[in-house]
Amino acid sequence: MTKKENTKAKLQAAGRRLIQEQGYEATTADQIAAECGVSTMTFFRHFPSKAMVVLDDPYDPMIASAIAAQPRSLPAIERVRRGLLAAWIALPEPDNHDQRSRVRIIAHTPELRAKAWENNTATRAAIVNVLVRDDVDRLSAEVAAGACLGALEAALLDWGTSSEGTLGERIATALGLLGSTAEESND
Amino acid sequence: MTKKENTKAKLQAAGRRLIQEQGYEATTADQIAAECGVSTMTFFRHFPSKAMVVLDDPYDPMIASAIAAQPRSLPAIERVRRGLLAAWIALPEPDNHDQRSRVRIIAHTPELRAKAWENNTATRAAIVNVLVRDDVDRLSAEVAAGACLGALEAALLDWGTSSEGTLGERIATALGLLGSTAEESND
DNA sequence: ATTCGTAATGTTAGTAACTAACATTTTTGT
DNA sequence: ACAAAAATGTTAGTTACTAACATTACGAAT
Numbered sequence: 133m134t135k136k137e138n139t140k141a142k143l144q145a146a147g148r149r150l151i152q153e154q155g156y157e158a159t160t161a162d163q164i165a166a167e168c169g170v171s172t173m174t175f176f177r178h179f180p181s182k183a184m185v186v187l188d189d190p191y192d193p194m195i196a197s198a199i200a201a202q203p204r205s206l207p208a209i210e211r212v213r214r215g216l217l218a219a220w221i222a223l224p225e226p227d228n229h230d231q232r233s234r235v236r237i238i239a240h241t242p243e244l245r246a247k248a249w250e251n252n253t254a255t256r257a258a259i260v261n262v263l264v265r266d267d268v269d270r271l272s273a274e275v276a277a278g279a280c281l282g283a284l285e286a287a288l289l290d291w292g293t294s295s296e297g298t299l300g301e302r303i304a305t306a307l308g309l310l311g312s313t314a315e316e317s318n319d
Numbered sequence: 320m321t322k323k324e325n326t327k328a329k330l331q332a333a334g335r336r337l338i339q340e341q342g343y344e345a346t347t348a349d350q351i352a353a354e355c356g357v358s359t360m361t362f363f364r365h366f367p368s369k370a371m372v373v374l375d376d377p378y379d380p381m382i383a384s385a386i387a388a389q390p391r392s393l394p395a396i397e398r399v400r401r402g403l404l405a406a407w408i409a410l411p412e413p414d415n416h417d418q419r420s421r422v423r424i425i426a427h428t429p430e431l432r433a434k435a436w437e438n439n440t441a442t443r444a445a446i447v448n449v450l451v452r453d454d455v456d457r458l459s460a461e462v463a464a465g466a467c468l469g470a471l472e473a474a475l476l477d478w479g480t481s482s483e484g485t486l487g488e489r490i491a492t493a494l495g496l497l498g499s500t501a502e503e504s505n506d
Numbered sequence: 507a508t509t510c511g512t513a514a515t516g517t518t519a520g521t522a523a524c525t526a527a528c529a530t531t532t533t534t535g536t
Numbered sequence: 537a538c539a540a541a542a543a544t545g546t547t548a549g550t551t552a553c554t555a556a557c558a559t560t561a562c563g564a565a566t
Binding site: 208209242243245246247249250253270271272274275276278279281282283285286287289290302305306309310 | 395396429430432433434436437440457458459461462463465466468469470472473474476477489492493496497
């Protein structure tokens with residue numbers, strides 16, 4: 133399975149480079165494929181859509197379980213907020229250069245931002261389900277999930293478009309803005 | 320300009336009906352146009368994309384100015400939150416039946432939800448700009464705008480998929496969940 | 507090393523959402 | 537009734553993506 137991964141990596145690299153140089157809309161899947169000496173069909177076998185060349189990232193798993201692990205006594209938003217913080221801490225700070233340029237592309241392309249949001253649908257649904265299972269009403273659950281994931285995204289894009297600081301800092305700041313005004317106890 | 324508006328209304332009605340019956344992806348722009356005895360091109364002259372047959376709504380204007388009108392002394396989130404509440408109050412409760420079925424379609428179609436989010440980009444940017452102009456840092460502004468608009472959307476979809484209560488109630492509830500824990504003073 | 511199965515890729519053909527350019531009809535003001 | 541302008545039609549094209557089927561590259565067992 134080394135060949136497959138290799139082709140995917142080449143497509144990803146070429147795609148991101150071309151999109152950075154020419155813009156997202158101006159870059160076609162055909163072009164990316166050609167750049168790698170590969171057919172268009174092969175491109176779509178590796179990425180379900182053109183957007184995924186840029187969007188493909190390894191986050192998202194485990195988030196729902198991190199939230200489920202927070203104490204059920206907290207208000208919904210607070211549970212999601214702390215769950216996301218906990219999930220983040222368990223992750224490594226990303227390779228600054230590559231990730232930052234990737235995020236920068238997304239930040240500059242409304243269509244990609246929308247697709248990124250679409251991609252989060254599964255995560256958002258998972259979060260909502262955890263909360264609803266614990267007797268939070270649906271509206272509160274949706275608001276909590278939406279607000280916290282929104283803050284996460286804002287942190288990511290802000291980090292990507294700036295040049296200093298760590299992602300972890302931004303995430304803590306962004307989620308902090310949603311926090312209950314009396315702060316940071318630990319349980 | 321009556322003919323134009325008439326055609327648009329017919330396309331909208333036919334489009335929504337067909338999409339409701341067959342699903343969003345299964346319904347083509349060609350089909351909607353044919354249903355109205357009109358060419359495909361005409362469809363796209365009235366709606367910039369297929370999604371807009373369903374998404375086209377009259378909200379959004381004035382929101383930014385409602386936020387600008389809130390006292391600059393409040394934290395960003397609180398300003399946006401109160402601004403949206405104020406903007407809502409200035410609006411009439413929508414015609415229950417049509418709007419509800421419209422929202423229901425959106426709620427059931429991830430692609431449409433994503434496009435709705437994309438459509439909000441302009442509003443979100445306007446809100447962020449108002450805040451930044453008043454010396455709120457960009458990250459806080461993005462988080463505030465994202466969280467509050469996210470809550471608004473959750474309220475809308477929840478209202479659309481349920482069958483009781485008013486939109487106004489849901490919006491108040493949803494935005495209330497983001498509120499500072501010490502509640503509801505008026506200034 | 508040869509053979510053989512499978513994984514990766516290629517080819518062809520097609521659909522659907524759009525866009526551009528230009529022709530035609532319909533509406534409207536006078 | 538007539539000319540300007542608005543609305544629509546037609547044709548041709550691009551791009552993202554899918555399905556079906558053919559082909560090549562690759563690794564493992566003999």
